[in-house]
Amino acid sequence: MSSQDERARRQLIDLAAEFYDQFDRGEVPEMTLPTRTKSNIEYDEDSGVWVYGDRTSTRSANSVRGARKLLKATYTIDFLARQLEEGRSSTLRELYYLSESWDSDEAAFSDQDESNQLIEDLEIVSDVTREDFHMRPEESGATLMGPLELREQTRRGEREIHCQKDVGEGGYQIPNNPDTIDFLDHDIEFILCVETGGMRDRLVENGFDTDHDALIVHLKGQPARATRRITKRLHDELDLPVVVFTDGDPWSYRIYGSVAYGSIKSAHLSEYLATPEAEFVGIQPEDIVEYDLPTDPLADSDVNALESELDDPRFTTDYWREQIELQLDIGKKAEQQALASRGLDFVTDEYLPDRLDQMGIL
């Protein structure tokens, strides 16, 4: 077992030992967690990410329902500890199905929400991430393309891969747990995270990664944990600026927000996943006006989302207030690929160089 696996296993066993000690002392076993409701999650100004507040909840075996929850937790801890010992991994969905094979019928999960929730609880109380439990998501992260040479530790041995020279047009596929990667060498000037596949392909075709020594990270819509994690590691370990390029609508601003500030749902992981220094490139509402882009009208749901962003602490800067109010005023949204209305090279010859220059990146 690696030292990381050993630590994860130790933390899990300690949780189980805690239940044992409670029994031993004649106490009703319980587990204490931060309360995971919206009202107990706050934006931490210092770190620039979401964190839990001070309120806690207790799962106690003093009711049948509570006892069953702790039973499921112990079976899951047992499974995860074995998985780590054996150097194996599994998906969240496999865990749910696997619980049917456990020798106590009471321990089987009633649905996958319950097992997913338990894994999140265990992440919080053990201070170990799901990836370090060797739990995989259903779908993996996206791809990288740019002047980066890395070493990935796979089950079949080490692989050294240059993310331009050793990959096809599709790029390097980010593994489920990007902490298996070491960065060996690079000529990257900045990290460019791109929302859509169409725009990612445009930038690669136009050679934007080679012309500007950019590492292009495909976000593929709302980014997977693996994609956010590798972005954060690239920023922290290689000291590189991160910029995020999305469509110009409120849902895409949230994609930027999840890269930069984390999400309410995974507030316990903000330090692991969020890159508060990440900056937003566009499409900005002012770009819609300035470049006279083809647009769609804002739907009611868009207007509501924009209004709720005005109250979101992640967006309470002068910059975002101005952009969001402008967008509500013009009543329009635009996609990244709408830049093609000025020609296929406009995005790489004019739009991105101009914006990145304004932002001090180029």
Added chain:
Amino acid sequence: MSSQDERARRQLIDLAAEFYDQFDRGEVPEMTLPTRTKSNIEYDEDSGVWVYGDRTSTRSANSVRGARKLLKATYTIDFLARQLEEGRSSTLRELYYLSESWDSDEAAFSDQDESNQLIEDLEIVSDVTREDFHMRPEESGATLMGPLELREQTRRGEREIHCQKDVGEGGYQIPNNPDTIDFLDHDIEFILCVETGGMRDRLVENGFDTDHDALIVHLKGQPARATRRITKRLHDELDLPVVVFTDGDPWSYRIYGSVAYGSIKSAHLSEYLATPEAEFVGIQPEDIVEYDLPTDPLADSDVNALESELDDPRFTTDYWREQIELQLDIGKKAEQQALASRGLDFVTDEYLPDRLDQMGIL
């Protein structure tokens, strides 16, 4: 220009020349296409795929609406011919936006359905695929993992990649146009197409590709054209059996159907995309019974889909009738990952070896 690009460009120019000749002869220009309605699509018993029937429709400039359609077609032909000359490519969505920059306002597409439809029309009349027009989809294909060495022609030069030794856990990312790939060498015994990411990762973790010399193709739900195309090429050029492993529900049988027989929507591409020899592994309704898998009840929409499959010529074999009737009878469906209820290795140690043995593959 490659000879393939030159042929595509020639076919497009010929279409435009046809309009020119019609004008020159004093005729109203028109374009004739097979009628693309469900009633004009038939299952061809000989080739085992969907093809168009004999009925045709004519797009004529004898109405303003028809004339505008031909105008858009000529602008699009002009754009595609230039794109091929310049060795460039673009997405369907970029084409839609780009039409706003054309010098005739009348030629701009009113929505993306219109431009997508026109590209399909041009595929049919020119007998050139969208990929050979250098039109990319929004999202690319999925991944390969297995004993295959290939050469991909990228814009940055050739890349030789072994799909086990030169890739990370994520595998080799299939490019948008897999016809840029040459197969160099392989030890593949059979191609295993897998619907879900969770199962794909399970097979890779358990080393199923190395133990059985299988090439694992991730379908990622309903497979992209690139994924179906490379599967067909692997079958045809390397003379390898193809098997498809999906969830056990009517939607997944359609995923199998689209790999094997093509789809009604892309009947003009069946010869390019479909692999009629592909066989279905499971999850079969009889597996649900035999292995006592965890299930969900069939929803009304599942029942309707199963009933319509009983009338679908692709599923009118004794085998499918029996399986579908059994499923309607038990009223249940099961996911691939439900096999985990018998342990994480059950799928690779028992289920797949048994099924592949029954099918004569192993």
